[in-house]
Amino acid sequence: MTTESPSARSVFDHAVELTSEAERQAYLDDACAGSLEIRQQVEALLRAYTDAGSFLEQPAVGGDATVHQEPAILEGPGTVIGPYKLLQQIGEGGMGVVFMAEQTEPIQRTVALKIIKPGMDTRQVIARFEAERQALAVMDHPNIARVLDAGTTNVDRSLLERNESVDLSLREREFISRSEMATLGRPYFVMDLVKGVPITDYCDQQHLPVRARLELMADVCQAVQHAHQKGIIHRDLKPSNVLVAEYDGKPVPKIIDFGVAKATAQRLTEKTMFTELGQLVGTVEYMSPEQARFNQLDVDTRSDIYSLGVLLYELLAGSTPIGR
Amino acid sequence: MNDVTLILAAIEQGDSHAAERLLPIVYEELRKLAAHRLADERPGQTLQATALVHEAFLRLVNTDEAQRWNSRGHFFGAAAEAMRRILVEQARRKQRVRHGGGLQRVDLDVQLAVSSAADDNLLALDEALERLAAEQAEAAEVVKLRYFAGLTIEETAAALNVSVRTVNRHWAYARAWLYQQLN
Numbered sequence: 001m002t003t004e005s006p007s008a009r010s011v012f013d014h015a016v017e018l019t020s021e022a023e024r025q026a027y028l029d030d031a032c033a034g035s036l037e038i039r040q041q042v043e044a045l046l047r048a049y050t051d052a053g054s055f056l057e058q059p060a061v062g063g064d065a066t067v068h069q070e071p072a073i074l075e076g077p078g079t080v081i082g083p084y085k086l087l088q089q090i091g092e093g094g095m096g097v098v099f100m101a102e103q104t105e106p107i108q109r110t111v112a113l114k115i116i117k118p119g120m121d122t123r124q125v126i127a128r129f130e131a132e133r134q135a136l137a138v139m140d141h142p143n144i145a146r147v148l149d150a151g152t153t154n155v156d157r158s159l160l161e162r163n164e165s166v167d168l169s170l171r172e173r174e175f176i177s178r179s180e181m182a183t184l185g186r187p188y189f190v191m192d193l194v195k196g197v198p199i200t201d202y203c204d205q206q207h208l209p210v211r212a213r214l215e216l217m218a219d220v221c222q223a224v225q226h227a228h229q230k231g232i233i234h235r236d237l238k239p240s241n242v243l244v245a246e247y248d249g250k251p252v253p254k255i256i257d258f259g260v261a262k263a264t265a266q267r268l269t270e271k272t273m274f275t276e277l278g279q280l281v282g283t284v285e286y287m288s289p290e291q292a293r294f295n296q297l298d299v300d301t302r303s304d305i306y307s308l309g310v311l312l313y314e315l316l317a318g319s320t321p322i323g324r
Numbered sequence: 325m326n327d328v329t330l331i332l333a334a335i336e337q338g339d340s341h342a343a344e345r346l347l348p349i350v351y352e353e354l355r356k357l358a359a360h361r362l363a364d365e366r367p368g369q370t371l372q373a374t375a376l377v378h379e380a381f382l383r384l385v386n387t388d389e390a391q392r393w394n395s396r397g398h399f400f401g402a403a404a405e406a407m408r409r410i411l412v413e414q415a416r417r418k419q420r421v422r423h424g425g426g427l428q429r430v431d432l433d434v435q436l437a438v439s440s441a442a443d444d445n446l447l448a449l450d451e452a453l454e455r456l457a458a459e460q461a462e463a464a465e466v467v468k469l470r471y472f473a474g475l476t477i478e479e480t481a482a483a484l485n486v487s488v489r490t491v492n493r494h495w496a497y498a499r500a501w502l503y504q505q506l507n
Binding site for chain 1: 373374376407411446460467470471472473474493496497499500501502503504507
């Protein structure tokens with residue numbers, strides 16, 4: 001590095017304070033003129049800064065940690081949870097891990113089973129789901145994937161016993177039993193299995209013209225309308241929750257996760273919006289202003305309409321109205 | 325004046341050896357306090373780094389005397405370093421237990437809950453932090469005060485005797501840099 005070229009640190013310090021992407025690019029063009037290496041370093045840092053989310057914002061000790069130890073994800077293919085046997089992992093989001101699972105009784109079928117990540121109060125999640133279960137049950141629409149069941153994963157005793165064989169102090173045992181209470185037994189949701197791709201991906205992959213996109217969107221709107229008439233708000237409409245699968249060669253959109261967002265109250269507080277690694281759970285781009293303010297009480301059917309608007313915008317314009 | 329207050333006074337007067345004497349005392353006090361708090365702790369309650377550090381300050385430092393100097397900064401610096409050591413030692417000990425060294429009885433008198441990072445992450449973070457300190461010492465210091473001692477941006481600014489803006493700048497850079505290193 002020559003003495004004239006600025007340090008990555010000083011360029012970063014300045015660039016990070018610029019709010020508009022255009023301003024940032026213009027500044028980088030200017031400041032890093034002639035030094036591609038510095039520019040790459042700074043751009044990597046800026047990306048890391050954006051991705052970092054709430055990284056390190058909670059002190060190492062304390063903060064909101066009621067979860068004492070990061071529990072390992074115990075479930076995997078082969079694990080049996082109630083009447084469901086996990087087959088393979090089909091997705092992972094900020095909120096949880098989704099498995100394809102085989103239900104054995106009362107009927108045999110393949111379902112999607114979503115296990116919510118640690119950090120939420122299992123009892124509350126289940127209680128909220130139970131409260132809405134009746135309403136969810138009367139939802140019956142070809143473009144809505146039904147939520148079939150919800151429950152709590154089993155405590156894996158073998159893990160505790162394995163720890164027991166190591167000579168632990170009382171203090172450490174106490175911690176294990178505490179983390180057991182706090183974390184083992186996580187909520188899960190069982191849904192119709194939809195073998196589809198997010199609506200935005202589907203439209204792009206198939207190079208669908210505007211008319212076909214609008215037709216798909218009309219189905220989605222009908223489905224949301226149906227749910228609203230039954231008194232159910234989705235609260236988390238976004239491409240990854242609107243999947244398109246082909247039935248008899250015809251694309252059919254299916255909305256998944258109805259009732260899940262409410263049960264997990266995922267936008268209630270900032271805390272639940274961030275996973276422990278600092279990844280954003282909700283997807284802000286599709287969030288209505290009232291939801292973005294974290295005020296759950298103000299959320300009504302209009303929030304879903306807002307998200308539908310953003311989705312439509314993206315299907316037609318190729319990006320969301322408010323950038324990422 | 326007690327030991328710590330005297331040491332802080334000596335640091336103020338430019339005695340460079342005094343700082344070395346401060347760390348072990350603060351370290352012991354924090355361990356004692358943490359163990360004590362953990363004994364009373366009920367499930368669901370958690371130990372707060374910031375509460376521990378502030379309590380240690382009140383217990384160790386004659387605050388009337390200390391008011392006159394800019395001694396809080398030195399104290400919190402030592403406290404952050406002590407917390408870092410306690411957590412790193414704890415994480416290493418747990419790794420040893422996991423890797424079979426646990427056949428021998430290990431006395432875990434202090435067992436602090438690490439909120440946002442598993443032990444391996446903590447060790448990786450600590451190593452990255454050392455590398456950051458080699459390049460950007462002040463930014464690394466901000467991370468220690470914020471992350472290990474739980475100080476707010478404003479408290480960190482006061483402890484380092486710099487502006488809030490400067491702390492924010494270091495904090496933004498350090499988080500981006502460390503995140504990049506760890507991902």
